[in-house]
Amino acid sequence: MFCENCGKKIEEDSAYCRFCGQKIGEASDPSKPPTGLYFSDDKSSPGFCALSFFFPIAGFILWLVWQDKYKKRAASCGKGALAGVIVSAVLVLILGIIMLALF
Ligand SMILES: [Zn+2]
CATH class of the missing domain: 1.10.287 (Helix Hairpins)
Known part of the structure; x- marks a missing residue:
């Protein structure tokens, strides 16, 4: 899986991201749209x-x-x-x- 905050690859059962400390499973700031190469959905484009x-x-x-x-x-x-x-x-x-x- 990937960290919702920084997008780095992290262990599947991590509670926190070891790169930025983001709590896993907790939604990131909803007012902030996904940035960079990361999307909230998966569809052909x-x-x-x-x-x-x-x-x-x-x-x-x-x-x-x-x-x-x-x-x-x-x-x-x-x-x-x-x-x-x-x-x-x-x-x-x-x-x-x-x-x-x-x-
Ligand atoms: Zn992170």
């Missing part, structure tokens, strides 16, 4: 899929970061990154064939 398609490295990193906690969101990033890598590879291949044909 076409936006992150598109982002990962254009920036496969970013998509791959997000997939690694999220695969524990946000499986659906991580899957979106993973699929997007994979598609981006495949399309790039195909484009490079086509470009290579054109270059070979021209010279």
Whole structure:
């Protein structure tokens, strides 16, 4: 599991976060929206899929970061990154064939 306050990975049965001291299981300040790469829900995200398609490295990193906690969101990033890598590879291949044909 992850600390609700600082987002660091902590032991499953911890009562307190060993990084920031946040009590586990107690809701954090509700007036404060989730920050950074942390979300209150897990759902597939076409936006992150598109982002990962254009920036496969970013998509791959997000997939690694999220695969524990946000499986659906991580899957979106993973699929997007994979598609981006495949399309790039195909484009490079086509470009290579054109270059070979021209010279
Ligand atoms: Zn913490």
